[in-house]
Amino acid sequence: MTRAKTVARMTGILLDEQAGLTLAEVSRACAVHAERIVELVEEGVLSPIGPEPHRWRFTGTHMRRARVAVRLQGDLGINLAGAALALQLLDEIEDLRARLRAMGGD
């Protein structure tokens, strides 16, 4: 911890359904080649908007899923289908947790 610097107030771009990320941007954000992202789309892990790869648009949620999928593959030695299954199960757990919270549990 040597120096701390404060910069002026910054306005970023909110990534939503309108302002999406391109294939190149998602690949860069995940630090992988575009082929890896294309594989995730083909496996059904990601469902970008747009007809073909160079016109795909990804949301922030897609990017997060892609990063998790890439990390799971690298860290746990599982293949693409395994990562896809893990993500699906994680979604279900998250959904159940949300319902539990809604019912006042924890």
Next chain:
Amino acid sequence: MEFKDYYAVMGVARDATQAEIKRAYRQKARKYHPDVSKEKNAEARFKEVGEAYEVLKDPEKRAAYDKLGANWKSGQDFQPPPDWNSGFEFSGGGFTDGDAAGFSDFFESLYGRGNGPRRGRRESFHVPGEDRHAKVMIGLEDAYEGATRTITLEVPDVDPGGRMTMREHKLNVKIPRGIRAGQHIRLAGQGAPGHGQGKPGDLYLEVEFRPHRQYRVEQRDVYLDLPVAPWEAALGAAIKVPTPSGVIELKIPPDSAAGRRLRLKGRGIPGETPGDFYVVLQMAIPPADTESGKTFYGNMAEQFKSFNPRHELGVQP
């Protein structure tokens, strides 16, 4: 510097086979993987296990580590003995493929920095900087009104001597009105610096809501459990209700049962299609802790003799 007992971290005996070590690593990695685990300190544990595996999976690093002897205890003050690694050739070897930047000082003192991403990269190459990712916690009210949040990131920095240090990087970021949990804000050029003339990477901030003590959020919709008195529910009432955008007056229709959902259209998280605000009625019963209170409940029982609260369950009172 504290000694690290990699065998203890991995939960294996000092004479464990490579296959046992791999199996232990896989199990622990699955258990503590930050994307999967809800364990406390999952990320720290995951890093620790990764570091231990980095050493134990590599026969050469493991042999060198074993040479330190079995008498060291975790957390004990440690300095590597002089020439402890003579006869081993792992510095900069190709075996290190973990994210060495996250390893402990103890690891570094033994094995060096590993082959980080900068190794062998010459300045004449123009490589864009890496993107960075961080989470930002905001209150639900911030999504209604917009806000500015100061975010402190720890970013690696290479000093003139080539040593990597961590420094604080503060950013004031505007949180737009109408943002939802799980959305990302992208700050162009705020990622890692590029090499040569490469452009810096971007910073992605993932927004998360701090749990709220009274509201619950589902996508754009916001829920509130609202306690009402039996007479308010039975006779109808106009009552004051808190919402993230201020107190409003709400009409409770007569004969409302507990669990009834009342929708306030457009009073959820704002936006082009704003969410809705839902009020879920909960019955609050006054205590029968006085004589007159008891008499009152007694009269009520008399009055509603034919009322069976367990009608649905098919039993008589």
